Amino acid sequence: MGDKENSGENTAVETIDRDALRTKYREERDKRIRPDANDQYVEASGRFAHFLDDPYTERVDREPLFDEVTVAIIGGGFSGLVTGARLRQAGVEGVRLIEGGGDVGGAWYWNRYPGAMCDTAAMVYLPLLEETGHVPTMKYTFAPEIIRQAQLIAHKFGLYDNALFSTEVTEHRWDEATSRWIIRTNRGDEIRARFVSMGTGPLHRPKLPGIPGIETFARHSFHTSRWDYGYTGGDPSGAVMEKLSDKRVGIIGTGATAVQCIPYLARAAQELFVFQRTPSSIDVRNNHPIDPEWFADLEPGWQGRWLMNFATLQSGGFADEDLVKDGWTDISQRIRDRVIADGGDLSPASMRRAYEDSDDEKMTEIRLRVDAVVGNREAAEALKPWYRQLCKRPCFHDEYLQAYNLPNVHLVDTRGQGVERIDETGVWVDGSHYELDCLIFASGFEVGTEYERRSGFETFGRDGLSLSKHWDDGMQTMHGIHVRGFPNLFIVGVTQAANLISNVTQNLTEAATTIAAIVTQALATGADEVEVSAEAERAWMKLLEGTSETFLADPDCTPGYYNNEGRPMGSREQLFSSRYPEGAVAYFAFIDAWRNAGTFEGLEFRERSS
Numbered sequence: 001m002g003d004k005e006n007s008g009e010n011t012a013v014e015t016i017d018r019d020a021l022r023t024k025y026r027e028e029r030d031k032r033i034r035p036d037a038n039d040q041y042v043e044a045s046g047r048f049a050h051f052l053d054d055p056y057t058e059r060v061d062r063e064p065l066f067d068e069v070t071v072a073i074i075g076g077g078f079s080g081l082v083t084g085a086r087l088r089q090a091g092v093e094g095v096r097l098i099e100g101g102g103d104v105g106g107a108w109y110w111n112r113y114p115g116a117m118c119d120t121a122a123m124v125y126l127p128l129l130e131e132t133g134h135v136p137t138m139k140y141t142f143a144p145e146i147i148r149q150a151q152l153i154a155h156k157f158g159l160y161d162n163a164l165f166s167t168e169v170t171e172h173r174w175d176e177a178t179s180r181w182i183i184r185t186n187r188g189d190e191i192r193a194r195f196v197s198m199g200t201g202p203l204h205r206p207k208l209p210g211i212p213g214i215e216t217f218a219r220h221s222f223h224t225s226r227w228d229y230g231y232t233g234g235d236p237s238g239a240v241m242e243k244l245s246d247k248r249v250g251i252i253g254t255g256a257t258a259v260q261c262i263p264y265l266a267r268a269a270q271e272l273f274v275f276q277r278t279p280s281s282i283d284v285r286n287n288h289p290i291d292p293e294w295f296a297d298l299e300p301g302w303q304g305r306w307l308m309n310f311a312t313l314q315s316g317g318f319a320d321e322d323l324v325k326d327g328w329t330d331i332s333q334r335i336r337d338r339v340i341a342d343g344g345d346l347s348p349a350s351m352r353r354a355y356e357d358s359d360d361e362k363m364t365e366i367r368l369r370v371d372a373v374v375g376n377r378e379a380a381e382a383l384k385p386w387y388r389q390l391c392k393r394p395c396f397h398d399e400y401l402q403a404y405n406l407p408n409v410h411l412v413d414t415r416g417q418g419v420e421r422i423d424e425t426g427v428w429v430d431g432s433h434y435e436l437d438c439l440i441f442a443s444g445f446e447v448g449t450e451y452e453r454r455s456g457f458e459t460f461g462r463d464g465l466s467l468s469k470h471w472d473d474g475m476q477t478m479h480g481i482h483v484r485g486f487p488n489l490f491i492v493g494v495t496q497a498a499n500l501i502s503n504v505t506q507n508l509t510e511a512a513t514t515i516a517a518i519v520t521q522a523l524a525t526g527a528d529e530v531e532v533s534a535e536a537e538r539a540w541m542k543l544l545e546g547t548s549e550t551f552l553a554d555p556d557c558t559p560g561y562y563n564n565e566g567r568p569m570g571s572r573e574q575l576f577s578s579r580y581p582e583g584a585v586a587y588f589a590f591i592d593a594w595r596n597a598g599t600f601e602g603l604e605f606r607e608r609s610s
Contacts, residue, residue, distance in 0.1 A: 016360050025556040028386040031416030032278060032559050041443070042208040044223075047215055051206055051223050051441075055230075056112065057102020059166045064188030069162070070094030071519060072183055072193035074169050077106015079199025079492040079508045081153045082127050086509075086516035088157040092523065096193075097154075097163040098185065100456075104159070105150040108143055110225040111257070112236040114264035116143035119256060119396055120503050121324050122290075123303070124310045127505045130303050132156050135295050139326075140287045140396075144236050164189070172196060173460040174487065179528040179608045181488065195519055195530075198459070199492035199508065205456055209252055209443045213422040221439040224257045231438065234268070241268035249273070250427055250434060252419055253442030254280055259395045261442070266403035273410045273434050275427060277418045278392070278558055281366050281385040283327045285396040307506050308585065314502050315583035316351060327396045328502045331389065334358035359388050373401040380404075382413035391557035461486035474575025478540040478602055479591060481511055482532035490515045496544055498587040499579030510588055517595040518603065527605035536602030544578040 034040055044051040071087055073080040076099030087095050101109040108116075118125045122136035122145075129136070132152040137145060154160050164185070172183040175192075183191040206223040208214060222228045229235055233243035241264065249269040251258055254276045265272050309323045313332040322329050338354040339345065367384045374380040383401065385392075403409050412429050414420075420428040426435040459467040462485045470476070470485060477483050480497030481490050492515070494500065494507040522530050580587035594601065 016364055018360060021360060022556060024386050025388070025558075028416065029556070029558045034559070040210045042210045042214065044206050044208060048208060051208065051226060053226065054100075054102055054166065055226050055228060056109070057166060059102075062187065064190070065164070066190050068094075068180070068192040068194075069096045070193070070523075071096070071195045071197060072172075072181065072191060073097050073197045073199065074172075074183075075099060075106060075199040075492075076101065076104040076150075076154075076163065076165070077108070077199065078127055078150065078505050079106070079512075080104075080197070081150055081159065082505075082509045083197045083199060083490075083492055083512040083515055084159045085128060085131065085153055085157040086512040087519060088159070090516040090520045092516070092519055095159065095162065096191070097159055098167055098169055098183070098191075099163065099165050100168040102166050103147075103151070104154045104163075105147045108146045108150060112143055113224045113227045113257065113261045114234055114236065114238055114241065115260040116236070116257075117141060117260060118146060119394075120328065121310075121326050124306050124324060124503055125505055127509050128153055128156075130300070135292055136290050138287055138289055140285065142236075142238070169457045171458050171460065173464075174462060174489075176462065179488070194528075195488045195490070195522075197490045197492055197515055200456070206441070206445055207443055208441055209419070211252075211419050211422050216424050217422050217426075217439055218424040219437055219439070221441065224253075224261060224440060224442045225445070232268070234264070238264065241265070244268040244270070244438070246270050247437040248435060249438045249440065250275060250436040251440040251442055252427070253444065254278065255442065255444060256280065256393045256395050257444070258442035259397050259400045262409075263397075263399040263403045265440075266406050266409045269408065271408050271410065273412055273427070273436065275412045275414060275419050275429065276382065277414050277416060278560070279383045279385050280392060280395045281363065281387075281389050282369070282383075282400055283330075283362075283366055283394060283396045284369070285327075285398045287398070307503070308588070310503060311498075311500055311506060311584045311588065314500060315585045317583070317585055327394060331358050331362050334361065359390075363387075363389055370401060373405075375405050379411045382411055385558075387558040388556050392560040459486065459489070461489070474572040475578075476537060476541060476575070478532040478537045479514070479594075481514060482537070482603065484532050484534050484537045487529040487531035490518075495576060496540070496578050497580060497591070498584035499577070500584040506584075506588075510591060514591055514595050518600060521598075521600060522605060525605055526607065528608040529604075529606050531604050531606075532602055533604050540602075541575075543581065544575075546574070547578045547581045 042048060070092060071094065073084055073095065076097045080097055081104060084095050084097060103109055117140050119140065121139050122141040126136060126141065126146065126149045132149065134149055134152055167189065168186045170184050170186055172181050175182050180192045180194060181196045183193060206225045220231055231243060232241040234241035245268065247269055248271045249265055250273040251262065251265065252275045254274060259280050259282065262274060306323050309319050310329065312319050313322060313329045318336055322333055335354045335358045338357055339350065342350055363385065370380050370383050374383060383404065404411055412434065414429050420430065426433055461467065465485055467486065475495060477491060477496050480493060480495055483489060483491065492508055492511045494504060498507050498510065500507050518530060580590065
C-alpha cells in the first residue's frame with residue numbers, strides 16, 4: 001500500500017541519559033497526581049444532564065412495547081452489532097438492539113466532532129469487512145465512513161428490523177419464575193428476553209471536568225461527543241465551521257479527541273485557546289488512500305490474518321511481516337529487533353529491558369518531532385510528553401502540532417495543574433482570565449468510574465443482587481463474559497479476556513462469536529438457563545491473578561484513565577483491568593478452542609424447574 005515507516009520526522013536520537021529521563025518523568029507525574037483521582041470528574045446528570053442530549057436525531061414519540069425477544073442486545077455500537085451479526089449468522093431469530101442514540105454506531109454515533117477518525121488502521125479496526133464487502137477508503141478512516149460501516153452491518157444482518165433507538169435502558173432484572181430478563185426503558189417499555197448481551201462500553205457517556213464554577217459559564221458550551229454544528233457551522237465531513245470566524249473559542253482537554261478536532265477549530269475560530277494539563281504523545285500518522293485494486297487481490301480470510309498479525313505484534317510476539325505498519329506496531333518491531341540482537345533472550349527481565357529501551361527511543365523521537373514542527377519554543381516545550389508512550393492513549397496526527405504555528409492559536413499550559421476555575425465569561429488559569437464566547441469540553445468519557453455510572457442503568461440478577469454491588473470488590477467473571485448469579489447474561493468487552501486495547505473491535509468480535517455459539521447450543525438443547533459454575537468462575541479469577549498492566553502504575557507514568565489516574569492499583573482496580581496471562585493472541589486461541597470443543601466447559605445448561 002506504499003506505507004512509510006511511522007518513525008518520527010526527525011529520527012536523529014541523541015544519546016539518552018536514562019537516569020535523567022526517569023527523574024523528569026517522575027517530576028512531571030508528581031505535578032499531576034490528584035488525591036481525588038476519578039472523583040475529579042463531574043457526571044453529566046442533574047444540572048449537567050443536557051450534556052447527554054442527542055443533537056443528531058430528533059426523538060419521536062411512540063407507544064411503549066410489552067413483548068418478548070430471544071436475545072436483547074443493549075448497545076448499538078460495534079459490540080452490539082457484531083454480536084447481532086454473529087447471532088443472525090448462526091440462525092438465531094428474535095434479536096433486538098436497544099440503543100440510546102438515534103442510530104447504530106455507539107461511540108461513533110456520538111463522536112461526530114470535526115476530524116474524528118480511528119487511530120487504529122481501518123483494515124483491522126473496522127469489523128466484518130469481508131462480510132459486508134466494504135473497502136476502506138483510507139488507511140485511517142474518518143467518522144462518517146466508520147458510521148457507514150456500522151450501518152452496513154446493521155442492514156446486512158437485519159438488525160434494524162426489530163431495533164429500538166432513542167431508547168435508554170433504565171434497569172433489567174432476572175425473573176426466576178420464568179427464566180427471563182425483564183428490561184425496562186425510559187420509553188415505558190417492558191421487554192422480556194431469554195438472553196441479554198450487554199455491550200454498552202464506556203465511550204458513550206461523557207464526563208465533565210470538576211472545575212470550580214463550571215456551572216456558572218453563561219455563554220455557549222458543549223462536550224465534543226455532542227458537537228453543536230448549529231452553533232459552529234460546518235459538518236462531520238470537515239467543512240469549515242464558518243460561524244466561529246468571529247468567536248473566541250476555548251477547549252479544555254488535549255487527549256485523543258482534542259488532538260483530532262483542534263486543527264479544525266484552529267482553521268475556523270477567530271481565536272482558539274487550548275487549555276492543557278498534560279500533552280499527548282503525537283506520532284506521525286502518514287494516512288493515505290487504500291488502492292481498490294490492491295484490496296481486490298486480497299485472498300479470502302485476509303482480515304483474520306491481519307487481525308492476528310496485529311495482535312501478535314501487540315502482545316510481544318514475533319511475526320515475519322508487519323502487515324499493518326502503524327504507530328502501534330512500530331514499537332513492537334523495535335522490541336523484537338532488540339530481543340534478537342540480545343540473542344533471542346525472552347526472559348521477563350530481557351523483555352522489560354527491550355521495552356524500556358525501545359520506549360525511551362520512541363519518546364525521544366516524538367519530543368524531537370515537536371521541536372521540528374512547532375516554531376514557538378515556549379509552546380514546543382509545553383507540548384512535549386514526558387512519560388512512556390502507553391501511559392496515555394497514543395495519538396497519531398500530522399496537523400495537530402502544526403496548528404500551534406497559526407497566530408490565532410494560543411496554548412495555555414497549566415503546568416499539570418489544570419484550569420483554576422470557570423466564571424460567567426471565561427476561564428481562569430494561574431490568575432489570568434481568558435474571556436470566551438464558546439467553551440468546549442474534550443474531557444472524555446466515564447472510564448474508570450463506578451460500573452452503574454458508566455452503564456447508566458442497573459442489572460439485577462438472582463435474589464435481586466445488583467451487578468454493581470456484586471462487583472464492589474472488583475469484577476468477577478469467567479472469560480470476561482459470564483457472571484455467576486446472572487444467568488443468560490453476556491458481557492461484551494475487553495477486561496478479563498484478551499484486553500487488547502490497541503484494537504478494541506477484535507475483542508468484541510471474538511466475544512460475539514463465543515456468545516452466538518453458546519446461545520445456539522442452549523436453543524438446540526432446550527436449555528432455559530446458561531450460567532457459569534461457581535467453581536469455573538473461581539478458577540478463571542485465580543488464573544488472572546496479578547495480570548493487570550502494572551507497568552502503567554509505575555513512577556514513569558503520568559496519571560490518566562489507563563492507570564487509575566495515578567493511584568496505586570489495589571486488588572479491586574486490578575480486577576477491572578486484568579487480562580489473560582499469556583496475552584491477547586493466546587486468549588483468542590484459547591476461546592476459539594473452547595467454543596469449538598462443543599462442551600462449553602464451566603457453563604451449566606439447565607432446564608427451568610417446574
